[in-house]
Amino acid sequence: MSYFSKKIKRKLSFDAAYRKFEKRLKKLGVSLSDHDPKESIPWDAVEGSYFEQGTSRYHCEQKITEKYKKPFRILSEKEVRVPCGFLGLFSKPEVQIEFFFPCDKNDEYPAFVSTVKFLKANDFSENYIKTILERLRKELPIEMLEDPDAVQYHVLEWIGESISINKEDPVPSKPRIMVLVGPTGVGKTATILKLAGNYGIGTDGIPAINVRMITIDPSRIGEKERLESIGNVMGIPVSCVDNKQALKKEIDLYSKEVDLFLIDTIGKSPKDLFSIDGKIKYNGMKEILEGCGSGAEYHLVISACTKTRDIEYILEKFEPFNYRSVVLTKMDETDCVGNVISALAEKRKSISYVTDGQSVPDNIERASVVRLLEKLDGFYKVNVEKIKERFPSEKTDRLR
Ligand SMILES: Nc1nc2c(ncn2[C@@H]2O[C@H](COP(=O)(O)OP(=O)(O)OP(=O)(O)O)[C@@H](O)[C@H]2O)c(=O)[nH]1
Ligand SMILES: [Mg+2]
Numbered sequence: 001m002s003y004f005s006k007k008i009k010r011k012l013s014f015d016a017a018y019r020k021f022e023k024r025l026k027k028l029g030v031s032l033s034d035h036d037p038k039e040s041i042p043w044d045a046v047e048g049s050y051f052e053q054g055t056s057r058y059h060c061e062q063k064i065t066e067k068y069k070k071p072f073r074i075l076s077e078k079e080v081r082v083p084c085g086f087l088g089l090f091s092k093p094e095v096q097i098e099f100f101f102p103c104d105k106n107d108e109y110p111a112f113v114s115t116v117k118f119l120k121a122n123d124f125s126e127n128y129i130k131t132i133l134e135r136l137r138k139e140l141p142i143e144m145l146e147d148p149d150a151v152q153y154h155v156l157e158w159i160g161e162s163i164s165i166n167k168e169d170p171v172p173s174k175p176r177i178m179v180l181v182g183p184t185g186v187g188k189t190a191t192i193l194k195l196a197g198n199y200g201i202g203t204d205g206i207p208a209i210n211v212r213m214i215t216i217d218p219s220r221i222g223e224k225e226r227l228e229s230i231g232n233v234m235g236i237p238v239s240c241v242d243n244k245q246a247l248k249k250e251i252d253l254y255s256k257e258v259d260l261f262l263i264d265t266i267g268k269s270p271k272d273l274f275s276i277d278g279k280i281k282y283n284g285m286k287e288i289l290e291g292c293g294s295g296a297e298y299h300l301v302i303s304a305c306t307k308t309r310d311i312e313y314i315l316e317k318f319e320p321f322n323y324r325s326v327v328l329t330k331m332d333e334t335d336c337v338g339n340v341i342s343a344l345a346e347k348r349k350s351i352s353y354v355t356d357g358q359s360v361p362d363n364i365e366r367a368s369v370v371r372l373l374e375k376l377d378g379f380y381k382v383n384v385e386k387i388k389e390r391f392p393s394e395k396t397d398r399l400r
Pocket of ligand 1: 184189265355357
């Protein structure tokens with residue numbers, strides 16, 4: 001590409017832009033006082049000017065619109081000669097226009113303003129909002145930016161695409177061993193009981209499978225009794241172990257008859273997970289869990305009410321457990337799930353189950369994109385059926 005045909009793009013100071021515009025108005029015989037006030041440029045809002053070159057003014061306008069997707073105003077237009085032909089010996093005319101973007105925020109497309117409002121209201125992180133706005137600018141044609149419904153649909157579609165759902169193994173290992181780890185009080189034990197109830201009792205005509213619950217926190221006052229008393233009601237046995245060998249022995253002993261082992265663990269603050277030298281301590285819990293063998297699936301339990309920064313911290317600190325996905329609890333206690341969606345998308349983690357209440361075994365379901373999208377304030381303003389078609393649930397039953 002020759003020097004002359006390269007696009008010239010430079011920023012001028014406000015004063016320079018002002019002087020150029022004033023000159024141009026004079027040339028056209030228009031004084032600032034008789035200039036249409038509706039058309040008048042907010043002088044204090046001129047950011048600096050830019051140049052674009054094309055075969056015609058219309059061509060330049062098209063290029064600017066495509067490139068920046070925001071309103072602009074033209075300051076000047078002139079003809080330039082661009083070298084062409086053999087060795088650039090000839091030249092052809094082109095149009096060069098000088099333009100600027102008014103800083104007035106209200107001049108932004110309403111679609112951008114409403115999208116930011118929607119994402120902020122739903123607690124999405126700053127980074128996530130930036131990424132969505134970038135996609136709006138890059139991927140939607142200008143006509144679509146003027147259609148609020150189309151914009152809202154695409155924003156929801158992109159949010160949906162950023163949610164990753166954990167894929168179940170088509171043929172689950174036998175026995176399947178699920179271990180729930182996570183911070184204190186997030187609902188690990190409650191989730192174990194809900195899973196045990198749904199898999200062990202069977203739902204909606206789906207036959208029950210053999211389930212056994214194991215807690216590795218037998219010393220905790222009341223926790224073992226809680227599991228045992230609810231386990232008794234549901235007819236699901238519970239074992240208690242406190243070391244690696246005992247856990248391995250328990251699994252080996254029942255592995256022929258049990259289809260699913262659900263392992264409840266000790267809740268700990270992520271701050272207590274590591275000693276100063278960075279080694280995992282966690283009261284030896286990781287070591288005890290080695291008794292599950294290498295085929296165990298780890299799921300990290302997180303409350304949906306946690307702040308984005310804390311979620312990111314928890315996701316990171318529990319990484320040594322090599323968890324395959326996240327169980328989101330307490331969805332009933334919050335109306336904002338943007339925090340969770342942002343953090344999980346950023347760390348590329350998938351979700352396996354969501355829970356939404358204290359009732360055992362009812363308040364649990366397999367995670368789905370639509371289940372999370374429906375929690376967003378403003379979801380029902382879009383074409384819900386179209387979103388459901390776009391993100392169909394893989395399974396029709398509740399958990400399997
Ligand atoms: N509202 C609501 N409460 C829940 C949900 N899941 C669990 N809980 C409640 O949260 C509280 C803590 O639940 P647990 O299951 O004891 O939490 P945990 O993670 O086992 O706690 P630790 O063992 O102490 O770490 C209990 O009162 C549960 O009933 C949920 O989805 N929604
Ligand atoms: Mg517990």
